[in-house]
Amino acid sequence: MTVNSNNLLPNNLLATIAKLGFPIAVQSALVAVLSLADVLMVSDFGKEATAAVGIASKWHFVAIMIMAGLASANGTLVAQYWGRGDTRSAKTVSMIAANFGLKVLLPISLLITFGATYIMMLQTQDAKVIELGATYLWYGFPILLLTHLIIVVEASMRSSGDTVTPLIFSSGTIVLNIALNYWLIKGGLGVPAMGVAGAALATTISRLIQVVGTLIYLKWRSHWLLTTESSPERPSLRLSYRRLALPLTLGSVLWAFGTMVYQMIFGHMGTTELAVYSMLGPFESLCYSIFFGISISCSVLIGQALGRSQFAQAEAMASYFIRVVFICGIALGGIMWLNQDWVLYALNLDTPELAPLAAPAVTILCCGLWLRMLNMTIINGMIRAGGDNVFCLRMDFIAMWLTGLPVCAIAAFVVGLEFRFVYGLMFIEEALKFTLCYRRYKQKYWITNLTVVTQENPQTPQAA
Template sequence: MTATSIRQSTPSSAEIFRLAWPLGLKAMMLHGIVVIDAWLVSALGEESVAAMGLAATVGGLLLGVLFAFSNAAQIRIAQAYGSGDPVSLKTGAYIGLLINLVSALLGILLVWIFGDRVIEAFAHTPDIAAQAVSYLSVFMWVVLMEAVAQCLGSFFNGCGRTTLPAYSYLIAIPINVAVSYSLIHGHYGMPEMGVAGAAVGSAISSLTRALFLGAHFLRLTGGYRDVTGWRNGTFGASLHRHLVFAMPIAGQFISMVIVNNICMFIYAKMSVNQFAAMTLINPWVMVAGNFSTAWGMATGIAVAQMLGNGQSGPELNVFLRRAWWGAFVAALIVAGCFLALCLSVDAIYASLGTETRAALVSFLPVLLLMPLLRGSNIMCGHTLRAGGDTLYSMNVHVLTQWLFRVPMVALFVLWLDLSATWVFSLILFEEALKFPFFHRRVLQGEWRKGPAEE
């Protein structure tokens, strides 16, 4: 096969972009919900922002678990789609949905038992604790609805139909903004609910998304009612095999979410202004960073489909070189977004105190450097997971998170009492630690063999 024919047989940059832009738009809108809610709540003052950040830390832990298992299901579905096996597609969809629903219900039960005590232990004042509890109690409906919506979205992503999950957010976000704005401030005859109003808006938008995606799933697949059997013979065996594949992926994401939330709880020990700055910047990091994440995820979907179709040689090399250049461009776009944000802080958060806005601007050097390292690490992670090398990817993330980030955040905040600027810089150093481990593994190429035969 000539170099020209290889290039023509692999997904082009335009095809990756067609996969990536809906993923990026969807992820930006997902995290944009938090940014919008935080902006709407910011008019109530730093204490309300802190209350929302504290409650969102607990709720985000549960959503992170759902995202982790949905990401694993997405890879399985992409491999099944590449092989053209409808039984495998049906298995990935229904087992992924079952795992998400069980995870959501267990998480809601734990929050019902322990949530109030956790929030009260970390809140600066009883009023912040009360606002956080009111937000969290409503947010549990978001968790339940997202258990369904995230799984269905991953199904469409794995099949290459990434626009449908993006469309679901285009429908849901205006509903979220309108309902949240009305209920937070009591406009248009609605009750004034404060911080809890933002959670109600998010719950209604999540329900809308789940219904939209569920209707399209039934319309396009018929619920696979005419497909008999399961991928590994029985439902139990298929569930076991899915969990064996998914647990390292889920473990990585769950570890990341747990670490993020532990760090947020430690951040809560900073001054209210410094904590508010950390609460406000984190959603922006996730929103802008989704340019790189979406490109990496689209690359992973394409790699999984190529491996499922038996393409693991020169054509895969050509594809990855092309995809890595796209990742570099995405990183530059992310850095530009961060620059625009820091130049606009005074206009966006005019109602907040001077110390809070100054802390946000001080994050700029880290925000400009971080996308290049993180973007390349993201590409490595999704490539390894697409090839079934899930355990190594998990180990790199888990070890750097628990052996570096958590101890250093505790040291910087609880013992050295450093500013938010220094604390925020730790995410840059964490990405630098991951860089050589990820890139060496990708170059070794064991992941090209694909997942083990089942």
Template structure:
């Protein structure tokens, strides 16, 4: 198996792309961590309410991530050819879809928040708190969709530093306003869970303002398209876009819906289980930042090489990324296992039962972490970066809907297992995904030039 470990250009490109993305993801995850730490002090009902209400945002954000990454397949390959005209057209499609989806999710959260919360919980207090949070934070959805589109496109054109800087500012803005509005400091009203929602909304507004300023104030930025340039499509162009991008969009939408159903299954176990899962997700996001940065770097680097018609180099890159992802995943899994008690010390006012449940969930995550890291690079980095979007869609859909979701509800509702055992059952989807995906990587059938004839 050929690798690129002796190629200095490989590591130079890897670091220049992955490091800013990792830092951006770390900052974004730290925002979530900070929210959770602050809300923990309000009680397990508030913690469960925010975690469950944010499943709506999670479903939306992962779906638009699918739109943005589906578009980035084209943008990375067009950037390999330095074709800026078509980059702007693809970005325009991405922005349009993200905005339309954002409007749909916002209207749902504004007008039927109680019905949405009842899907997740029967706890009246959790439902009421979740409704309060959802109505405010939903206003940020469209803004987030636009930010996502520009940020992912920036990475695909080698501008990974900009999204990182934006995330730093967003983190600081969110942290300050969360502190002021949750607890009522420096003369601001004490809003509790509503304060967390307003903090998020303010941070998103600041975020999009900086992104637009950066892109349109720099002459020659490949993403600085006019409305006319970004909507200069014909039917043939749109058909070719959706032929490659729809599997990614559908994949992310259905994968995230499956993950939302995991949360429904966990919440059926009880409010304490829902609160523990919110802690788990927060810690998982922190530990996944490096692996996500690696996967995104893989998408860009593999896509660039295929677009430049250097397919053998793209295969060598893919092999290298697989080895790195497994090694990194094992290291982080061991670290999580050894530091689970220290991590939980950051979460204040946990009851002994919630502490014990959260620790067992972290141990389950630690055991399966290496395979999660590998699968992220395999699906997002290699298969999608290589243009093999249909196979990656079928792989993830089968793993989630034929393995993960059935096992989650069997464990929670039929066998009535504790939440940490249900979480372990859900991780079986990762095992299936790796077993089916590895032969596809070895076959090299994933190498596809998607921009031919566009």
């Protein structure tokens, strides 16, 4: 990538962002569409089924956040080693991430499955919701292990500049999943309607097919993830990975549990409130998908620049990304606000029972969208790209656990505020996060080369 000498930005940066970010944004949007399809299809079975899928999927979400933490550390190191031209170290880190994650996720999968009924009780007192949610978790037992393998492979591909292949496989998997959802949830072709259980089983089957298909593809293409020789005996790489992965994973888990506590708050406010919140979650993810693509492309480009010790260029790109995300966030929020009625209709939230709660929440979401997106880009695309994960852990704990959650809990159960006010108070967390993470961004602790130079791999960073 050539550099514009006038402002240190790479030439054709916007085109590069689009090339990297667009496939990721589309893939993220498709994942959100899948989550939304799960909820919409089971909503025909009643608000209890909608709430059950919303709650049960949150437990999978917590586990996926563990995977995301492990894969993000993997992606950070792969991007920097790839920028330095050290594919052997990139392969080794990927193997470390895959093996370590499987060891962590197997007991978690067993706990979520065999303790399904009890963990559902933490979020609701509705017996029917508990029963349906436990059924969902039982049918989804293998999902987490299969998903981890895919997430690690996708992180390595993206960090090496290939965002199209993950999109192709993910798109095919999601289309298959939605088709299986329709068939298994509603029944047909000799299969009885399975409802909530059908949603989980469809995801399990499609994810298994995705893993097998990905392995066949990697072997067919003689991909570097299979053909490059790894160096598992290098303790420096293992230590480097763990130093990044442990605080990052802990932060991801704390954040995921925090989102579950928010769900518990709304769940104990009432089943209707929980159903509305469960419907808004996947829609939020759909809105965030384009910004997720931008944040990942930011992480890849900045990570590769840091791996080459091109620090001035990394800083210039970071400033550019912040401006782009701010403008796009304001624009998207405005478009959503102008089309609120359509949003409520598309989410089945325009009924007399749900609309009074959902309409104000959508307005609040439109107003706060830019703030969440800016936080995501600064945290994931810049601070974590430079390995400053301990700060991110502290920031999440302060903003969510010491501020956002207590404020919402007090508002709901002590003051007795309505759903819309409690939902709006969730954005206090985002405001505090922005204050903390923007200050850290300006302090430049994230501008760090994390690659490990050894006698075995003596490559030196390329000149800026």
